[in-house]
Amino acid sequence: MRHQIRVEVNGKSHEREVEARQLLVHFLRDELRLTGTNVGCETSLCGACTVWMDGKAVKSCTQLAVQADGCSVTTIEGMKQGDTFHPVQEAFWECHGLQCGYCTPGMIMAAGALLKENPSPSEAEIRQSLKGNLCRCTGYQNIVKAIAHAAQGGAQ
Amino acid sequence: MFPAKFTYHRAASVQQALELLAAHDDAKLLAGGHSLIPMMKLRLAQPPAVIDIGRIAELSGISRDDGSIRIGALTCHADLAASELLRQECPLIAEAAATVADPQVRNKGTIGGNIAHADPASDLPAPLVACDATIHLLTADGSREVVASDFFVGLLTTALGEKEVITHLSVPAQTIGTGSAYLKVEHPASGYAVCGAAAAVTVREDGTCAAAALCFNGITDSALNARAVAGALVGSSLDDDAIDAAVDGHLTADDPLGDVYASGEYRLHLAKVQGKRALKLARDRARG
């Protein structure tokens, strides 16, 4: 059984027919070809697949595409406004908040969600907010620095 | 990794969810999906039909209802943790919800799904038992209420019937002179509770104990209610020695859970240490 869904992704409305069991991350990557959102663990632990659903950070490997019907989704591709990178993207660049880059889209979506709710987090709050995002390269130091830098307006 | 095939049905109301449950045998309700979808991806669950209740507005939200607080089954952990009303009236629930996994999981996982799934390592069961919460269930034939201490039956097993929906929970508002605390030792990889201690104490004006509750997640196959510890504390001075003696003398667990990460013996040790700390913190909060 297939289902007609309409999802607004990065401000653009998409209508597709999907299988009930299709995961949101596969809908984004395979149907819409938005491959910035990565699949890491597939078991809800690593956060590489983090996107915003109606403004809240969620793990898109643990949502069905049909659950996103009628919702607004933001992926890493939607963070740049025109030619201007999101302050968190800019800060990851300036503070070298990545090495291989695999975790980075999820990190940026998680960090962006944090700063929307708490524009000036403490270092402890930044670290807490990344509990659902794993990085196997950086040791997190520069990721934390980048988010603090973005929060201080360093990357505006 | 993706689930086996199933038919998907979205319920617009509780009534419709009950009708869909009646029409589809072995169907599973889908709330936030953060226990069900992982199980379906691993093919540990292969329901032929999934009934999405995730958008039923009447199942969501936290409100005051006479002397108690009403929590809709679909309320997510992030909303529980952020609720000013809960922080004032049932702070134990908000404190426990704030320790669930990570922000992404808290944005999706719901209190109804959490208790229906009844993972022994999840964070809400013990606080709900300690607060004397009541769980409200609905079937096509009518509604019934189950107190939290009767709801959690065993490993991933509850009093919930196959064709039943949890509509809401009610938790008595905390009385004056009561303090509570939830302390968690979490599994470093999964974030689930290896030991989660939920304590609540009510102090009299002279500082002695009028009522106490101490419950644990992660120690036994369903929330462990340390009634004997609570019994030993009532009437006591609640000073550190009294708390230590009550926990050391009365905390026992039949068949504590054990795995590669933490043996049963170690979990029981954690429960003693965390139980004492939680009771002392609850007492300090009660005394203000």
Ligand SMILES: Cc1cc2nc3c(=O)[nH]c(=O)nc-3n(C[C@H](O)[C@H](O)[C@H](O)COP(=O)(O)OP(=O)(O)OC[C@H]3O[C@@H](n4cnc5c(N)ncnc54)[C@H](O)[C@@H]3O)c2cc1C
């Ligand atoms: C990576 C990860 C880490 C986690 N860590 C923790 C943790 O540290 N602590 C913790 O407590 N939890 C943890 N969880 C679980 C999470 O808290 C979810 O709350 C919980 O899994 C279930 O809520 P849900 O809304 O997602 O339920 P679903 O997955 O949608 O449903 C779970 C079960 O409940 C049933 N159900 C759902 N709603 C109802 C209802 N209203 N009436 C009757 N039956 C219903 C479903 O049919 C299903 O059987 C974690 C989950 C993940 C993925």
Ligand code: FES
């Ligand atoms: S791929 Fe979704 S959390 Fe790892």
Ligand code: FES
């Ligand atoms: S930069 Fe490689 S996993 Fe984070």
